[in-house]
Amino acid sequence: MAKSLLSTAKTILPLTSSSPSPCPSSSPNTCIKSNSSIITQCKAISESLRLSSPIITKRNLTINLTTILTLSLADKGFFDAEAAILEAEDDLELLERVKKDKQKRIERQELVSASPTETAYLQELVYKLGKVGQAIKDNKLSVASSVLGSTTNADYIKQVNRAFTKLSSSPEEKTEVDTFNSALASLITSVSQRDIKSSKIAFVSSVVSFEKWTTSAGLVGQLQGL
Structure with a gap:
């Protein structure tokens, strides 16, 4: 609305800014009235814009x-x-x-x-790890070696891995199985070499990974000795 009024004002205002055209001598009263009307309109528009x-x-x-x-x-x-x-x-x-x-x-x-057979394999592993741990603690690595065996091809290890395969269902569980097998292999080697320090480290790693797997696999409370 304001823009429209400004446009109208711009159209009308030039008429007042220029010099008023001389009124015809024949009608001076008409000219005066016309100019007065224009000025009145401009004032009205200006007041309207202001208000x-x-x-x-x-x-x-x-x-x-x-x-x-x-x-x-x-x-x-x-x-x-x-x-x-x-x-x-x-x-x-x-x-x-x-x-x-x-x-x-x-x-x-x-x-x-x-899976009672697979559970029995795992239970046997728990017993073996318990004996090995006690032998390492007593610094009797020859006893630990006789329990573990000299290689990872022992029957009990194959049986344990069959149980792992059957009872593992998630990638995390399979990862723990791999970690356990690696630690167990290191444990067998360290014990065979009568390296007490390495045997302790490998034993702890084996037990930790096995416990993680049993927890994830839902075997907590199913195996004695853990």
């Missing part, structure tokens, strides 16, 4: 303040509702995760219960 701007600004300010207040109150309710929805979704995700973990534990227990 219209503050009114519009004040009205816009009132509307903006009302809108901001309304939106802020509405946003508070919206964010509260959104937070409640997100919290409910988190609870549902947690519940679903708990259900999946429980189902996984049940399946693991069923697998272990259905």
